[in-house]
Amino acid sequence: MEEEERDINSLTGIFDIQQFLLKLIKLWWLFLLCIGIAGGYAYYKNQFIQTVHSASSLISIKDNSNPLFTSNTSLTFNWGGTTDKVTTAIVQFKSRTHAEQVVEELQYYxxxxxxxxxxxxxxxxxxxxxxxxxxxxxxxxxxxxxxxxxxxxxxxxxxxxxxxxxxxxxxxxxxxxxxxxxxxxxxxxxxxxxxxxxxxxxxxxxxxxxxxxxxxxxxxxxxDYWGTVNSYKNITIRPAPDGSSILLLSLTGSNKQRLIDYINTSSVILERGELERKNKFAVSTIEYIDSSLVLQEKALRKSEQDLEDFKDTSQLIDVLSQGADFNQRLSEFEIEKRGIQNKLNYYDNLKSYLKNKTDYSVVQAPSVVGIEEGSISAAVLRLITLSEERKKREFAMRSDAPVFREIDRDINAVKEVIYENIKSSNYLLNMELAALQAQIGTVEAQIKKLPKEQQEFLKIQRQFDMDNNIYTVFMSRRAEAELVKAANVSDVYVIDEAKDTGGGGTRKDSNINYLIALLVGFAIPISAAFLLTLIDNFIHTAKDIEKLSRIPLIGVIGKTSHATNLIVKDKPKSTIAESFRGIRSSLHFIYNQDSLYGSRTIMITSSVSGEGKTFTSINLATVFALSGKRTILVGMDLRKPKIFDDFNIENDLGVSNYLVNDCSLNQVIRPTGIENLDVLLSGPVPPNPSELIMTRRCGEMIDQLKKDYDYIILDTPPLGLVADALEIAKHADATLYVVRQGYTKKGMLDVVNEKFNRKELKNISFVLNYLNQRGTYGYGYGYGVYVNGYHENEKKEGVFIRVQKLLKGLFNSK
Known part of the structure; x- marks a missing residue:
C-alpha cells in the first residue's frame, strides 16, 4: 500500500504536456501581442542601424640607419636591428598616451x-x-x-x-x-x-x-575627452603578412573621414616620435655645443679686440716674425692642453651624470671633445642602446618584469666598465698634461728673454689663436651634428595611407532584429505557458484524477451556463442531463449487493465549497425522479444551506428542526414540483451542526427515509473542511466526491485518499464537474462535437462575448 502511495505521489510531479499545449492555445492572444510588440520594437531599432565604414593603412617598421655615417663616425651610433620594434610600435599605437596625442592634435573631442x-x-x-x-x-x-x-x-x-x-x-x-x-x-x-x-x-x-x-x-x-581617447585605443593592428614588419592599421565607425584622419595622423605622430628619438643624441649634442659656443664666441671677440688694441698702441715692427716660432709652439701646446682639459672635464661630467641620472639616452658623444678611445665610445654606445631598449619595453611590459632586471644588470656592468676606463684615461691624460706643462714652461722661459712689449704681444696673439681654434672646432662639430640630424630618417614608413576610395560601407542586417523579435514573441508565451503549467496546482482532466488517486472516476459533467441548477429538469435532452444519466447507470455497479433491491442512499460531498456538489445533488436526484423512482433530496449541509433557492422554497423548516425534535418528519418534507422528487431542506442554521448529525435521531431519520423512498440523495458539507460528512457517510451506500475542473487543487485529494486508505469511506467515486467540452479529456468522458443531433445543446455565444469571457477568465484565474 505504501509503495502504491509513493507511486501515486511521484506521478504528481510529472510535467503535463497536454495541459501545456492547452495553455498555449489559450494564450493565442499573448502570441499576437508579443509578436506585435517585439516586431514594432525591431522596426524601431532598425531605424537606428547606422552604416559602418572602415579605413586602413599599411606602414613599415624598419631599422632605417643613417646611410651617410657608420658606427665609427663621430656622432652616429648604431641603434640596433628591428628586434621588438614591431611589438613596440603595436603597443604604442594602442597606448593611451598615443591616443591622447592624436585626439588632441585633431581635437576629436x-x-x-x-x-x-x-x-x-x-x-x-x-x-x-x-x-x-x-x-x-x-x-x-x-x-x-x-x-x-x-x-x-x-x-x-x-x-x-x-x-x-x-x-x-x-x-x-x-x-x-x-x-x-x-x-x-x-x-x-x-x-x-x-x-x-x-x-x-x-x-x-x-x-x-x-x-x-x-x-x-x-x-x-x-x-567626453577620456571616453574619446579610450574608444580609439581599440584600433586594430596586425602584421600583414604574419611575422613581417609591415603593419595593417584598421578602424571601423560611422564616419569614414574621421577614421581616415585618425589613422593617418596616428602614423604621422608615431613617425615623428621615432625620428625625434633617433635625433635625440644629435639634438643633445647640438645643445651642448651651442651653449659652449656662446661662451667661446665672447672669449674670441675679447681676445680679438685685445689684439687690435695692442696693435694700435704698440710701436713694434715685424713682431710676428721675431717671435713667430715661440708663439706657434706655445699656441700648439696651449691648444693641446685645452683639449686634454676638455677630455678630463668630459670624464668628470660623465661620471657624475652616470651616478646621479637614470636616463642615459641623452649622453653626449665622446667625440664632441675629441675622445677617440674605442673602449669609451663603445661603452657609451652600449649604455645608450640598453637605455633605449629599456624605454621601449616599458610600453609593453610591467615594471617588475624579469627582463628589466636583466637590462639593469647589463647597464650596471657597462657603467662599471666606463668607470674603469675613465680612471685609466684620467691617469694617462694627467701624465700627458704634466709633460705638456713642462714643455710650456720651457717655451715660456725662452719668451721671457724677449722684450716686455713683445712678450705681451705674443701672449695676446697666442690667446687669440687658441680661442679661434676652439671656436672653429666647435663650429665643425655642430655642422657635423646638424648633418647627422638632417640625414636621419624615421623607422616608421607609411606604405599606403588611409584614403576614401569609395564604397558605401556596410549595414547590419535588419532581418536579424525581426528574427529575434519573432523568437522573443514566441518565447514569452511559451515560457508563460510552461511556467503556468509548472505552477498549476489545479485538476483539469480525468487523467489528473487517475494520477492522484486510486479512487475510480464514475462520470464527467460538462460546463454549463444555465441560470439555475435545474438543468436536467429544464433541458432533459442536453449533454449535461445525459452525463447525469450515465452516472445513474454507473452507480448500479458500486452498490453493496445486499442493497441492490432496497432503498439506496447516495452521499454527495467535495473538498471545499464551490465545486458543484449541490448542483450534482439536485440534478442526480432529478435524474432518478424522472426515471420513475421515488427520490428525496436531503440537505445535510446544516452550515451553509443552498437547495431552497433553486426550488423557491423557504428554508424555515428542515433537518435541523427535525433533529432538535421541533417537528415531525412529514412536516419538513416538501414537494419540489418535479414528479417523484421531494426535498428535505437543511432548515435554519443551528449552533451545533456536528453534534446534531451525530445524534441517534439523525440515523432514525435516514432509516425512515429509506422506508419511504427508493433513492435518498444526501447533499453534505465539504469533506475537506468539516467532519460532518464522515458521520453522514456511515448511512450512505455510495459516496460521490465532486471535483471541479480548474477549481479543485491537486493537494485537496490527499484528504479523501487518506480517508479511502483508512476505509472510512465506502463505495466512493469521483465526479469531474464543470469540464470544458472543447478539450480532449481522455477515456471517452464527455461527448464533444460528436453529440450534435442527439442532444439539445446550449446556443453558442457570439465571438465577441466568448473572447470577452476568455480574457476575463484568464485575468481572474489564480
Whole structure:
C-alpha cells in the first residue's frame, strides 16, 4: 500500500504536456501581442542601424640607419636591428598616451552633428565650417550648441540653458569646471574667422570652402575627452603578412573621414616620435655645443679686440716674425692642453651624470671633445642602446618584469666598465698634461728673454689663436651634428595611407532584429505557458484524477451556463442531463449487493465549497425522479444551506428542526414540483451542526427515509473542511466526491485518499464537474462535437462575448 502511495505521489510531479499545449492555445492572444510588440520594437531599432565604414593603412617598421655615417663616425651610433620594434610600435599605437596625442592634435573631442529623423548623424568634415577650440581654457561640456549659417560671412550660435551655470571641461589640464552661462534661450551672431570669446566658449569657427550654402543648421558640442581617447585605443593592428614588419592599421565607425584622419595622423605622430628619438643624441649634442659656443664666441671677440688694441698702441715692427716660432709652439701646446682639459672635464661630467641620472639616452658623444678611445665610445654606445631598449619595453611590459632586471644588470656592468676606463684615461691624460706643462714652461722661459712689449704681444696673439681654434672646432662639430640630424630618417614608413576610395560601407542586417523579435514573441508565451503549467496546482482532466488517486472516476459533467441548477429538469435532452444519466447507470455497479433491491442512499460531498456538489445533488436526484423512482433530496449541509433557492422554497423548516425534535418528519418534507422528487431542506442554521448529525435521531431519520423512498440523495458539507460528512457517510451506500475542473487543487485529494486508505469511506467515486467540452479529456468522458443531433445543446455565444469571457477568465484565474 505504501509503495502504491509513493507511486501515486511521484506521478504528481510529472510535467503535463497536454495541459501545456492547452495553455498555449489559450494564450493565442499573448502570441499576437508579443509578436506585435517585439516586431514594432525591431522596426524601431532598425531605424537606428547606422552604416559602418572602415579605413586602413599599411606602414613599415624598419631599422632605417643613417646611410651617410657608420658606427665609427663621430656622432652616429648604431641603434640596433628591428628586434621588438614591431611589438613596440603595436603597443604604442594602442597606448593611451598615443591616443591622447592624436585626439588632441585633431581635437576629436569636438563632435559635429546633423539632426536626423531618429538620431543625430556624425557630420565630421561634412559641415561647411570647422571649429578650432582654445585648449588653454575650459569649454562648455556636452551641451549642444546649434549653428545656423546666415550668409557667406555670418552665422548664428544658439543654445538653451536650464540654469545660470553649466558643466565645463578644461581640455588642456584635463579637469572639470563650472562655467557661467546665460539662463534660458541664448543666441548670438558672429562672423567666420573671428575669435569667439565667451565665458563658456572660446573658439574660432572658419569656413571650409570659399562659398557655402546659407540656411543650413548643425550641432556641435565638446564631448567626453577620456571616453574619446579610450574608444580609439581599440584600433586594430596586425602584421600583414604574419611575422613581417609591415603593419595593417584598421578602424571601423560611422564616419569614414574621421577614421581616415585618425589613422593617418596616428602614423604621422608615431613617425615623428621615432625620428625625434633617433635625433635625440644629435639634438643633445647640438645643445651642448651651442651653449659652449656662446661662451667661446665672447672669449674670441675679447681676445680679438685685445689684439687690435695692442696693435694700435704698440710701436713694434715685424713682431710676428721675431717671435713667430715661440708663439706657434706655445699656441700648439696651449691648444693641446685645452683639449686634454676638455677630455678630463668630459670624464668628470660623465661620471657624475652616470651616478646621479637614470636616463642615459641623452649622453653626449665622446667625440664632441675629441675622445677617440674605442673602449669609451663603445661603452657609451652600449649604455645608450640598453637605455633605449629599456624605454621601449616599458610600453609593453610591467615594471617588475624579469627582463628589466636583466637590462639593469647589463647597464650596471657597462657603467662599471666606463668607470674603469675613465680612471685609466684620467691617469694617462694627467701624465700627458704634466709633460705638456713642462714643455710650456720651457717655451715660456725662452719668451721671457724677449722684450716686455713683445712678450705681451705674443701672449695676446697666442690667446687669440687658441680661442679661434676652439671656436672653429666647435663650429665643425655642430655642422657635423646638424648633418647627422638632417640625414636621419624615421623607422616608421607609411606604405599606403588611409584614403576614401569609395564604397558605401556596410549595414547590419535588419532581418536579424525581426528574427529575434519573432523568437522573443514566441518565447514569452511559451515560457508563460510552461511556467503556468509548472505552477498549476489545479485538476483539469480525468487523467489528473487517475494520477492522484486510486479512487475510480464514475462520470464527467460538462460546463454549463444555465441560470439555475435545474438543468436536467429544464433541458432533459442536453449533454449535461445525459452525463447525469450515465452516472445513474454507473452507480448500479458500486452498490453493496445486499442493497441492490432496497432503498439506496447516495452521499454527495467535495473538498471545499464551490465545486458543484449541490448542483450534482439536485440534478442526480432529478435524474432518478424522472426515471420513475421515488427520490428525496436531503440537505445535510446544516452550515451553509443552498437547495431552497433553486426550488423557491423557504428554508424555515428542515433537518435541523427535525433533529432538535421541533417537528415531525412529514412536516419538513416538501414537494419540489418535479414528479417523484421531494426535498428535505437543511432548515435554519443551528449552533451545533456536528453534534446534531451525530445524534441517534439523525440515523432514525435516514432509516425512515429509506422506508419511504427508493433513492435518498444526501447533499453534505465539504469533506475537506468539516467532519460532518464522515458521520453522514456511515448511512450512505455510495459516496460521490465532486471535483471541479480548474477549481479543485491537486493537494485537496490527499484528504479523501487518506480517508479511502483508512476505509472510512465506502463505495466512493469521483465526479469531474464543470469540464470544458472543447478539450480532449481522455477515456471517452464527455461527448464533444460528436453529440450534435442527439442532444439539445446550449446556443453558442457570439465571438465577441466568448473572447470577452476568455480574457476575463484568464485575468481572474489564480
Amino acid at each position: 569636438i563632435n559635429y552633428f546633423k539632426e536626423g529623423d531618429y538620431y543625430n548623424v556624425d557630420a565630421y568634415k561634412q559641415t561647411p565650417f570647422f571649429v578650432y577650440a582654445d585648449s588653454s581654457v575650459a569649454q562648455l561640456y556636452r551641451d549642444n550648441i546649434r549653428i545656423k549659417v546666415l550668409d557667406q560671412q555670418t552665422f548664428e550660435l544658439s543654445a538653451t540653458f536650464s540654469s545660470a551655470t553649466a558643466g565645463g571641461f578644461h581640455y588642456g589640464e584635463k579637469r572639470k569646471e563650472t562655467l557661467e552661462v546665460p539662463e534660458g534661450d541664448w543666441k548670438q551672431q558672429f562672423k567666420f574667422g573671428d575669435s569667439i570669446e565667451l565665458p563658456f566658449l572660446k573658439v574660432l569657427i572658419e569656413k571650409r570652402a570659399a562659398t557655402i550654402a546659407t540656411g543650413g543648421e548643425w550641432l556641435f558640442n565638446f564631448g
